[in-house]
Structure formats: structure tokens, C-alpha cells
Amino acid sequence: MGRWEAGANLRLREAALNLFSQNGFDQVTVEQIAEVAGVTERTFFRHFPTKEDVFFSDSSLIIGDLVGAIRNQPVEASARQLVQVAMTALAEVFEPNRETLRIRAQVIASVPALRERELLKQHAIASAVIDELVDRRIPRPRAAAIAGVGMVIYQVAFAAWVTDNARKSLRTRIEQALDHVATDLALG
Amino acid sequence: MGRWEAGANLRLREAALNLFSQNGFDQVTVEQIAEVAGVTERTFFRHFPTKEDVFFSDSSLIIGDLVGAIRNQPVEASARQLVQVAMTALAEVFEPNRETLRIRAQVIASVPALRERELLKQHAIASAVIDELVDRRIPRPRAAAIAGVGMVIYQVAFAAWVTDNARKSLRTRIEQALDHVATDLALG
DNA sequence: GTACACGAGTCAGTCACTGACATCAACTAG
DNA sequence: CTAGTTGATGTCAGTGACTGACTCGTGTAC
Numbered sequence: 001m002g003r004w005e006a007g008a009n010l011r012l013r014e015a016a017l018n019l020f021s022q023n024g025f026d027q028v029t030v031e032q033i034a035e036v037a038g039v040t041e042r043t044f045f046r047h048f049p050t051k052e053d054v055f056f057s058d059s060s061l062i063i064g065d066l067v068g069a070i071r072n073q074p075v076e077a078s079a080r081q082l083v084q085v086a087m088t089a090l091a092e093v094f095e096p097n098r099e100t101l102r103i104r105a106q107v108i109a110s111v112p113a114l115r116e117r118e119l120l121k122q123h124a125i126a127s128a129v130i131d132e133l134v135d136r137r138i139p140r141p142r143a144a145a146i147a148g149v150g151m152v153i154y155q156v157a158f159a160a161w162v163t164d165n166a167r168k169s170l171r172t173r174i175e176q177a178l179d180h181v182a183t184d185l186a187l188g
Numbered sequence: 189m190g191r192w193e194a195g196a197n198l199r200l201r202e203a204a205l206n207l208f209s210q211n212g213f214d215q216v217t218v219e220q221i222a223e224v225a226g227v228t229e230r231t232f233f234r235h236f237p238t239k240e241d242v243f244f245s246d247s248s249l250i251i252g253d254l255v256g257a258i259r260n261q262p263v264e265a266s267a268r269q270l271v272q273v274a275m276t277a278l279a280e281v282f283e284p285n286r287e288t289l290r291i292r293a294q295v296i297a298s299v300p301a302l303r304e305r306e307l308l309k310q311h312a313i314a315s316a317v318i319d320e321l322v323d324r325r326i327p328r329p330r331a332a333a334i335a336g337v338g339m340v341i342y343q344v345a346f347a348a349w350v351t352d353n354a355r356k357s358l359r360t361r362i363e364q365a366l367d368h369v370a371t372d373l374a375l376g
Numbered sequence: 377g378t379a380c381a382c383g384a385g386t387c388a389g390t391c392a393c394t395g396a397c398a399t400c401a402a403c404t405a406g
Numbered sequence: 407c408t409a410g411t412t413g414a415t416g417t418c419a420g421t422g423a424c425t426g427a428c429t430c431g432t433g434t435a436c
Binding site for chain 3 (some may be wrong): 408424426
């Protein structure tokens, strides 16, 4: 279908991750990324609307997984069960990619612009989850609180997992955090 | 101490708010803002590190107010009391500026870059509150959950207040939201 | 075999943002 | 009163993210 090497999108993402983690986000120009990937700068922006987006292009998939997992639960499921299956769904996607996610997290942590974007992504995820909970006839304030607590649990568990030498699974980390907060906060 | 009209900072902020709300964030250049404020583009960037920051320069004050309000509470105060005084402190700062805040919220809502920044600001506030709660010997996961719920309450109450025709006070809105979530979630 | 859709290249331009240096009122030291 | 310092601004010349308009081969549909 094209006169060029296929997979430009993947090559751009890999080149970006490598260059960013070696030299820092601000020290790398889009032109350099494009060159390493064997395309032009203009092509980079055909694949990703901004320089930051090369890091966040898969977030819509995650939303789909989360919402799908919740949707598959029976109507009588408790708030805690819902949070748990959503988290487990996340863990299944993340678990095999620990090393990439670790590098990614390091780069994000060191660049304010990327932290902003990460927050926006999490906000979008939370909104989607809230809407799904509201569809299950949970009143919106309670849905927002549940989703908010869920995000906190995710953040705590993910941070622990990614900096983890003992290599507990993300799933274990999530269960620990969930236990912790749930007993503290009567999440029923 | 200067050969120029004083108050450049305020003039820039007002010019930006006006222009953004009339024409949209992306349609206004920094050069235009500076021109309306009677300075050069370079001077804009001496006052605000980015175009977005002209909207968020007072967030550090807010952190101070919140943390101060919490710090003044007795050690035996419940989580709910802490959230309540923090919210009340916020309400006192915001209440007199409803109209400006309303316009501001509209602009922010319509521009992804500004929503990102708003989220980052809220995240910074939440982190500061969490640290303060941890200083009060509340375990960090519980502190994070409390602060998270507090942010949810703030968001719900603020959104209701700002789009409010009946003109209930922000303070009332906060109390309503707090009641709502607290009974739902056993916030002790 | 012709048309056309598509994924990329090319080129010229806008605008956010930065560094280096000049200016000039007010203030300060002597 | 003069000389020097300070601090907020102006001026200017960049860099780099991002966009619009256009071109160019290649595969596919007809």
C-alpha cells in the first residue's frame, strides 16, 4: 500500500522512547526522532498531534478495557468488586510490559509537560469509569468518589510495582493497596 | 523605581482573560495580549513562564490557605472536619470572585491545554494536603484517599456554584456535597 | 489501463519561547 | 551634587513545535 517501509508509527514510538530516556525530553527534537525512525518531521505530526502524544497514544485502549471489565460484572456487584475487576483488567495489560513502562514512567516523572498529560489521561479514564458506574444506577457523587479512590489505589500500586526490586506482580500490589484503603474507608 | 506604568502583571492577566473569553485561547497570540496591556511580548514572558500560566499564577496562594487552615485544627479533629475547614477556607477566597471565576472556568473548559494545567494544579494542591495530613500522623494511603475525596467534593461543588442561577453560596454548595459523599462513604 | 485513494515528502510560514544586550528612571553612597 | 547600582522594560535575533497547501509514487478497484 505504500512505497515506504511499513510500521512508521511503531518506529517513531520506539525512537522517541529511546531518545527521551537517553537525552531527556527537552533535549530531543521531533526532527531527530523522525530521522531515527527514517521519516520526515512532517510525518511524525501525521501520526501524533503533538510531541507529547507519542507517549500516550494507547490510552484509549485502556479506557476500553476498563469500561469493558466493569460492564461484564453482574448488577449486584459491590463497589469494591467493581474497582477490583477494573484494576485486574489494567494489571493484565500492564504486567507483561514492566520494563517499557518503567522507562516510560521515569521519563514522565522528570518532565512537567508529560506529567500534565498523564494527569489528563487519568482524568479521562476516571470520567469514563464514572459514566459507566452511573449507567449502573450508582448516584454520580458516589460514583465519582469510587472512581477517585480507584485512581488513588492505581497510582499507589503502580508506583510501588514499577520501582519494585522484589518483583511482586502488579496484581498483588493492587490487591494490597485495595485492602489497605478499603478497610480504612469502608468501601463496602 | 521604574519609568513605566506600574501593574503590568495585573494588566496582562486582565487583557488575557478578556481576549481569551472573547476569541478563544488558540486564536489569541501572546503578542496581542502584550499589546493590549501596553508592553512587549518579551515582558509577558518575564511575568509568566508560558501562555497558560497567565491563568494560573495564584495557585500557590491557594495551597498556602488550605494547608494553613488544616494546620490550625486541633489534633483530634476528624477527617471530615479537616476536609470541611479546608473547603471553607477555599470558599472564602473564591466567593467574592464568582464572575471572574465563571469566565475563567468557561475558558479552561474549552481548551485542553488549560484543562491539563488545571489538573496539574489540583494535583499539586492534593499533594500538599496529603503531606499535611501525613504530618498529623494519618497513614499516607488514608490521607491520599481523604484528599482525593476532598478534591471530588470541591469539583462537584465548584461546578454547581459557578453555573448556579439560584446563587447559593459556594460554602453552601460545599456543605451539600460534603454531606452527600460523607454519608455515602463513611468519612468519619 | 485508467482513476483514485493513501501514505509519505517538500516547502513556506506562524507562534511560543529564549538568550544577550541596551536603556533609563529611581535609588544609594560618597 | 555626582557616580554608580538596580530593576523593570525594550530590542533583536534566534530555535523548535506545529500547520497548510501541494506534490509524488504505489497499490487497488473498476
